[in-house]
Amino acid sequence: xxxxxxxVIALSAVIFGIGVVGAVTRxxxxxxxxxxxxxxxxxxxxxxxxxxxxxxxxxxxxxxxVITVAAAEVAVGLGIVLSLFRNRxxxxxxxxxxxxx
Amino acid sequence: xxxxxxLFYLFAxxxxxxxxxxxxxxxxxxxxxxxxxxxxxxxGAIYVLLDAYLVAAIQIVVYAGAIVVLFLFVVMLLNLxxxxxxxxxxxxxxxxxxxxxxxxxxxxxRLLPGSLxxxxxxxxxxxxxxxxxxxxxTRYVVPFEATSLLLLAAIVGAVILAKRRID
Numbered sequence: 319x320x321x322x323x324x325x326v327i328a329l330s331a332v333i334f335g336i337g338v339v340g341a342v343t344r345x346x347x348x349x350x351x352x353x354x355x356x357x358x359x360x361x362x363x364x365x366x367x368x369x370x371x372x373x374x375x376x377x378x379x380x381x382x383x384v385i386t387v388a389a390a391e392v393a394v395g396l397g398i399v400l401s402l403f404r405n406r407x408x409x410x411x412x413x414x415x416x417x418x419x
Numbered sequence: 420x421x422x423x424x425x426l427f428y429l430f431a432x433x434x435x436x437x438x439x440x441x442x443x444x445x446x447x448x449x450x451x452x453x454x455x456x457x458x459x460x461x462x463g464a465i466y467v468l469l470d471a472y473l474v475a476a477i478q479i480v481v482y483a484g485a486i487v488v489l490f491l492f493v494v495m496l497l498n499l500x501x502x503x504x505x506x507x508x509x510x511x512x513x514x515x516x517x518x519x520x521x522x523x524x525x526x527x528x529r530l531l532p533g534s535l536x537x538x539x540x541x542x543x544x545x546x547x548x549x550x551x552x553x554x555x556x557t558r559y560v561v562p563f564e565a566t567s568l569l570l571l572a573a574i575v576g577a578v579i580l581a582k583r584r585i586d
Binding site for chain 1: 421423424427428431434435438439441442445448451452455458459462465466468469470471473474477478481482485486489490493494496497499504512513516517520521523524527528531532533534535536537538539540541542545546550551554555559562563566569570572573574576577578579580581583
């Protein structure tokens with residue numbers, strides 16, 4: 319087999335970490351949504367790796383579900399970004415602090 | 420080292436560089452979206468190396484094809500070429516967030532070696548349409564139909580949210 323499973327999971331963890339840093343530090347709402355997509359992709363990579371290691375296709379069925387959820391999330395999220403931009407004329411996350419303490 | 424392992428490390432490096440480019444590029448949102456495409460396509464190549472052929476195809480079609488195009492559409496619709504914002508009120512929560520996620524990642528990577536089983540050879544037809552379709556349409560048919568409901572709800576929600584006025 320090509321690489322140890324540890325390397326696949328480590329790559330998945332590193333991508334997830336990059337996604338977390340992007341979601342925490344960036345202020346552009348669209349880039350935050352992209353970082354969330356990156357985190358979902360890292361989870362998909364871990365699922366595919368485990369599915370391959372145990373030769374069990376159920377992990378890949380899960381990946382299909384995650385991809386569907388990601389597509390739905392992006393559609394709704396970008397709709398929110400659009401209506402927010404119409405109201406505030408900005409995609410800065412600091413402008414949207416109504417529900418923040 | 421075999422060719423497949425070399426390709427895996429090559430695409431892993433490409434994925435990490437592209438996602439870092441997406442997160443660290445603070446000037447141009449379009450460039451961030453294009454870095455996201457590169458990361459998605461390299462992940463698709465890694466799926467092929469892990470014998471997940473159907474998932475790799477769907478990754479390219481849905482992520483690189485549909486989702487990133489949606490991002491680019493919105494970026495260009497809002498005419499956001501640069502995203503320069505006024506100075507932030509406080510940097511402390513962000514620094515704490517980076518520190519916490521870095522610490523979590525470090526602990527995870529330290530505990531990882533030697534804790535997972537070796538990868539066994541894949542059976543015939545693993546990751547193809549037949550293997551996944553059988554699971555999807557027999558044992559997991561209810562979650563599969565639930566995702567179609569979810570997509571319907573997302574379509575309705577996106578249309579209502581993006582409409583100019585709700586009458």
